[in-house]
Amino acid sequence: EVFSLQKTISPMKDPEAFLKEAYDFVKNSVGANEKVGLAISGGIDSTVVAEILKNAIGENLHVIYMDHGFMRLIDGREESDIVAEMFSDFPNFIYRDDVRDRFYSAVRGIEDGDQKRAAFRDVYKSILNEEMELSCCEWTADGTIKPDLKETRAGIKLQHNVDLGFSQKKLEPLASLTKQEVRALARYLGIPHLRQPFPGPGLLVRAVGLFSREKLRVEKEVNDIVEQEYKQFMIEHCGKEMVIDWETGLQVPFQAFAATFDYRMAKPKVFDIHGLRVIRGTYLDTRVTGLVDEGGRYERLYQKPFVILSGGPIYTCSYYMNKSNALKIAKKTGASRILYRIRQKESGDFAVAIRALNSVDVREAMPNFSGNVPEHAAIRILENVPDVRMVLFDATPKPPATVEYE
Incomplete structure (x- = not known):
């Protein structure tokens, strides 16, 4: 009862x-x-x-x-x-x-x-x-x-x-x-109220795919780096780690974290997105959650994330953060979300996705790449976590993507 x-x-x-x-x-x-x-x-x-x-x-x-x-x-x-x-x-x-x-x-x-x-x-x-x-x-x-x-x-x-x-x-x-x-x-x-939401199963659902202690160790390290970078940026520019508009409920950032994947990539392809632009990309060989729009009613789906390889500086990914564009790309590629490659090196068993969002009530959320923070975090990750080969930024709004990957 x-x-x-x-x-x-x-x-x-x-x-x-x-x-x-x-x-x-x-x-x-x-x-x-x-x-x-x-x-x-x-x-x-x-x-x-x-x-x-x-x-x-x-x-x-x-x-x-x-x-x-x-x-x-x-x-x-x-x-x-x-x-x-x-x-x-x-x-x-x-x-x-x-x-x-x-x-x-x-x-x-x-x-x-x-x-x-x-x-x-x-x-x-x-x-x-x-x-x-x-x-x-x-x-x-x-x-x-x-x-x-x-x-x-x-x-x-x-x-x-x-x-x-x-x-x-x-x-x-x-x-x-x-x-x-x-x-x-x-x-x-009087309770500290700026702590980011954290899933009940914790980093289990951010160490995406098959569980291993090694992947969990990497996830703990990279997640700490991403949280530190966003926290430092917010404190330097806003005086606090999160800004909340108490009238509207908008929280900036609502969440900022990292997810760790096994580095398994499909062969790259070129996609023409309904004549809007041509992008070169591939897929991470791990299924993650997304949402599909069924006439205004969203249902969950499990598909592989699409990785854009042909991007420029991180700020250019704002195109993919538009909900309409994101839905078109998701439909064209059959992917649950859009990951934008920031940096890569020659070796390493894992790929890391940075996920940072602004939101009011989690029903909808927009990616946050304030102050080029993902770029700074990517540099630290590749320099300090040897097992990571690639760092990505998740440019997908909610919807069509969920906040977490599993």
Whole structure:
């Protein structure tokens, strides 16, 4: 049984009123002696839920964090260590640092993105259930928000924390909120609110295709470089790592990250895109997610990304960022997205795609290549990560592409 709070007022307009509504919702749902097991990731969503539950039910809250091995490096430091510090003062904080091999074994040999998410989800559910039973929790909770529910139930992306079917009752205080509404709530609570969204399965779905520990190691290094470069640019030019228009909800950048692929390329071809321009390109031999427009209704598809080899400086890729042009190229090439080659060297087993987006609510998003940041990141990656042969910039808006690759 799922108990979801349906907001009557947005935290963007009145965060104090929403919090009162959330506290009342929790207190009226959870019995006086009942315990709640909250799965946290260290992200904004689950951190806000942790604060709401701590204030509403106190020591009946049990916070559960599992180090699955797919968290990022942040300025060279393991993110799991940072999360453990964040929640160390919670009275019932459970830190599972012994489960990496269970996750790695579950996803080994799987190439399909949805199947990887499903395997991750099974292990996640099993470990969470173990801890809730040990703590005698009658309830489970997490940071599920509105886009999570929509994407899972529309079949676009399988979220690891939606519709898990626990025997415990489930509490969803944020289920009716968008990401920018959660940010407004976090800002009001004094929680760091500029952290970028991060997928539940972490870097598993950014180390694209077959899982290997080597690919995961490379992904951690290149993702850290890309995040550092965008963060540095934003701080130097705007004084903060992300700029949010609190009236419209626009977040710049909404996300900036790297994805790592096996370097397997098809033979290059020349394409005439409906007489608009001739481009020389090829395909990465790995299927990734995209969206197809079916009369204004978007459905997910899995196809190989198209790599443009004939481009000039990075700013010239703005042509492909136009939604109409992107859809034409996707239709002509049969690709799920358009990757623009920035730099390449002679050797290396992996290709890296830089994905940076501005967005209001994730339903639509536009690529961000501010200040030639992708070029600077590409230089650092090729100089410092020997296993990378090619660095690309993902010039595809959403739609037709999804934010993540799997």
